[in-house]
Amino acid sequence: TVANKVYDGTTAATLSNGVLSGVVSSDASNVLLTQAGSFADKNVGVGKVVTAANTLGGAEASNYSLTQPTGLSADITPKALTVTGTTVANKVYDGTTAATLSNGVLSGVVSSDAGHVSLTQVGGFADKNVGTSKVVTAANTLGGAEASNYSLTQPTGLTADITPKPLTVTGTTVANKVYDGTTAA
Secondary structure, eight states, X not given: XXXXXXXXXXXXXXXXXXXXXSOOGGGGGGOEEEOOEEESSSSOEEEEEEEEOOEEESTTGGGOOOOOOXXXXXXXXXXXXXXXXXXXXXXXXXXXXXXXXXXXXXXXXXXXXXXXXXXXXXXXXXXXXXXXXEEEEEOOEEESTTGGGEEEEOOOOEEEEEEOOOOOOXXXXXXXXXXXXXXXX
């Protein structure tokens, strides 16, 4: 059998439960099977072909040849990444729920994929209205050549403020008036 695995940037496959068939009974304890194998490629996928590369060991191993099993397959599932250090900028009311996220760092990228997986930070306020410590939901995305090998866990607990938008009055004219004993204009 071949174990499914979480993406790790390698083609290594874990084989187990193999039993040698055809060993002469007096040699049974002197012929040992070491199971090894590899996926066709390192990328995420379902039912991926695995090639066995088993070897024989022990005192009597040289008296035997080994036929590798065929038809092996297993799954490679995406590796979960997290985003740490995300900050949300406060903003002045603009009629939208758009939030500006920054400083997020991907955690968990396989070292050989560094530079091939990128983070685009996007988020939104719960509503567009003015308020303090408003909940912000992250909707970050992954990009880059190796992005399909990962899944992304969004950061939580994000908040920021939406402050009132200052308004100015322009184009005001004051009408002349006849004296009426008040200061009303």
